[in-house]
Amino acid sequence: MGFPFDTPTWDGVSGVIFVGGVNGPTLIYSIIAIAICIAALLYGNSVESDKYRKHK
Amino acid sequence: MEEQLAELAAKVAEMEAKGNLTNTMFAETYYYLTIPLMIIIHAGFLAYEMGASRAKNALSSGVKNILAFAFVIPAFYFFGWWVYWGFPTGFSLSEGPNGISGAAYANAIAWPWGESAAYMGPNTEDQIDGVFWGAFTLFAATTASIMSGAVIERIQTVGFVILAIILGGFSWTLAAAWGWHADGWLVQDWGVHDFGAAGLVHAVAAFFALGVLINLGPRIGKFNPDGTANHLAGHNMPFTATGLMLIVVGFWGFLMACLVVGGEAWSWGANFTTIYGTPTNLGALSFNILMGVAGGIIGAWLFTRDPFWMMSGALAGLISVASGLDIYFPSLTFIIAIVAGILLKPAATVLENMGIDDAVGAVTVHGTMGIYGMLMLGIFASGYPALTGAEAPTVSFVGQLVGIIVFVAIGFITGYVSSLVLKMLGMLRVPEAAEIAGLDTVKVPAQAYPEGIAASPPASQ
Numbered sequence: 001m002g003f004p005f006d007t008p009t010w011d012g013v014s015g016v017i018f019v020g021g022v023n024g025p026t027l028i029y030s031i032i033a034i035a036i037c038i039a040a041l042l043y044g045n046s047v048e049s050d051k052y053r054k055h056k
Numbered sequence: 057m058e059e060q061l062a063e064l065a066a067k068v069a070e071m072e073a074k075g076n077l078t079n080t081m082f083a084e085t086y087y088y089l090t091i092p093l094m095i096i097i098h099a100g101f102l103a104y105e106m107g108a109s110r111a112k113n114a115l116s117s118g119v120k121n122i123l124a125f126a127f128v129i130p131a132f133y134f135f136g137w138w139v140y141w142g143f144p145t146g147f148s149l150s151e152g153p154n155g156i157s158g159a160a161y162a163n164a165i166a167w168p169w170g171e172s173a174a175y176m177g178p179n180t181e182d183q184i185d186g187v188f189w190g191a192f193t194l195f196a197a198t199t200a201s202i203m204s205g206a207v208i209e210r211i212q213t214v215g216f217v218i219l220a221i222i223l224g225g226f227s228w229t230l231a232a233a234w235g236w237h238a239d240g241w242l243v244q245d246w247g248v249h250d251f252g253a254a255g256l257v258h259a260v261a262a263f264f265a266l267g268v269l270i271n272l273g274p275r276i277g278k279f280n281p282d283g284t285a286n287h288l289a290g291h292n293m294p295f296t297a298t299g300l301m302l303i304v305v306g307f308w309g310f311l312m313a314c315l316v317v318g319g320e321a322w323s324w325g326a327n328f329t330t331i332y333g334t335p336t337n338l339g340a341l342s343f344n345i346l347m348g349v350a351g352g353i354i355g356a357w358l359f360t361r362d363p364f365w366m367m368s369g370a371l372a373g374l375i376s377v378a379s380g381l382d383i384y385f386p387s388l389t390f391i392i393a394i395v396a397g398i399l400l401k402p403a404a405t406v407l408e409n410m411g412i413d414d415a416v417g418a419v420t421v422h423g424t425m426g427i428y429g430m431l432m433l434g435i436f437a438s439g440y441p442a443l444t445g446a447e448a449p450t451v452s453f454v455g456q457l458v459g460i461i462v463f464v465a466i467g468f469i470t471g472y473v474s475s476l477v478l479k480m481l482g483m484l485r486v487p488e489a490a491e492i493a494g495l496d497t498v499k500v501p502a503q504a505y506p507e508g509i510a511a512s513p514p515a516s517q
Contacts, residue, residue, distance in 0.1 A: 018177040026177075027169035030134065037130055045214040045483065051499040055490045 076319075080183050083317040087187035093309020094194035096302055098125050101201040104299030105208055106504075108290035108416050112494025113209045114504040120213055124200040124220035131225035132193040133176070138166040139229040140192065144239040152239025184322060191313040195232070195257060196224035198310065202261035203471075205416035207268055209288075210275050210491050213499070215483040219474055223264045227470040231256040231463050236331055238443060243332065247442035247449035248459035251330050252311050252378030254429035255460045260467035262423025266412070267471030271479045274413030276491050285408045288415070293364060300367035304349055307374060311341055311381060324444055333444025336382035343386040348377040351390040355397020368421050369397035375425040379433040379456075383440065392432050396425050423464075430460040 004021045005013055016022055102121045109117040142162035144152050151158035168176040175185045200220035207216065235242040235256045242248040250256050279285055290296055318326045324333035352373015356365045373393030377384055404420040434456030441448040478484040490498040
């Protein structure tokens with residue numbers, strides 16, 4: 001991704017310091033993270049339902 | 057002379073800058089430390105609910121708590137924080153009188169993408185949003201834990217997690233936007249004052265739980281055919297009582313986070329205030345939290361002699377005075393809390409007689425006492441300014457009554473509707489066979505007590 005400032009030093013840097021900065025792929029990261037949460041719930045529900053089926 | 061004056065002015069400016077920096081770092085550290093303190097609430101709920109479960113369900117109850125904690129955090133990051141800043145004036149999403157609310161404001165500071173991401177990630181020029189968000193996230197997680205205990209031993213794990221996300225990410229946040237935010241319409245129009253969140257956290261979560269319980273139904277064996285109730289004792293009362301004490305410890309962090317540290321651009325003034333900008337301080341909290349906890353325990357002990365209800369009484373006492381912890385006189389706090397402790401068990405019995413199986417008394421402790429606490433403030437603090445400013449709305453019994461009706465409605469309606477949808481999808485209640493076998497055996501790949509709980513003989517002298 002690379003350091004977003006002109007030279008690779010923290011000297012003189014202030015404000016946003018997270019990887020990519022506000023112009024980075026924050027939306028993409030967030031969409032992926034939300035999708036993972038939803039997928040985890042769907043998978044968890046599938047596993048849980050399977051466990052119940054085996055105990056009928 | 058001029059040189060000396062210039063030098064002195066430079067030194068004063070330097071000292072002022074250092075003083076401001078120290079204050080900012082204090083404020084940041086203050087809220088940061090409330091977060092691990094509030095995590096103790098979750099350690100407490102974990103122990104409390106595992107102990108209150110029968111041995112066959114102990115780990116399953118714990119898994120539920122751990123997952124609620126984990127899922128509410130990203131939910132609050134991705135949309136809960138936006139709800140708090142977007143909704144204070146109601147569903148219009150318009151800007152409020154203080155200019156710190158509405159859709160435009162929330163879009164600018166609370167989405168974790170685009171320009172507003174500057175406030176939602178590491179930023180050397182923003183030392184408050186991260187810790188503020190962290191504290192509010194733990195408030196959100198607390199609401200989920202309050203609901204959690206009521207539904208143990210028969211709710212599906214993922215169904216419960218979805219309910220926790222709705223409660224922690226939306227329901228309580230809407231209540232907080234309306235009744236806790238300085239631009240909130242309940243505050244501005246009705247003078248609602250709920251410093252320690254008796255209504256907007258405790259009652260909202262409890263009535264959300266009640267809505268869920270109606271759709272969930274009681275545990276197998278809880279009620280006899282004639283409607284009388286059986287006591288389904290948890291397997292570890294010492295664990296439960298210790299958990300309850302941990303919850304009380306964690307609430308020191310919760311209530312500490314309800315204060316606004318002074319001296320910052322975003323503060324209400326130079327000193328500690330409430331979230332409404334009205335005066336209070338840590339001394340007020342120390343007096344009143346301790347007297348509230350003590351009163352609740354004594355009140356419950358008078359009528360039950362039961363350590364479960366005595367420790368629940370501690371919470372009930374605290375919740376009953378939470379709305380006015382900022383301004384109550386400690387002796388009055390003690391009286392209100394003792395009454396709460398006395399009312400606790402009979403109120404739980406009333407609910408049970410209505411056929412509701414609230415496994416840990418959460419609806420009573422948090423809901424009934426939340427209502428009681430909001431109304432007590434309306435009686436004893438009537439006429440007090442509810443908000444900072446020259447023409448502030450004042451606290452009144454009617455205002456507190458309107459506030460608690462709204463909080464109860466938010467909790468109950470969202471809890472009932474969301475659990476009804478899950479029920480229709482077959483995601484709410486575990487099958488009967490699984491409930492009878494025990495949920496640990498059915499779905500937890502670990503054993504709570506692999507060697508049983510055998511008594512060991514004492515060592516010889």
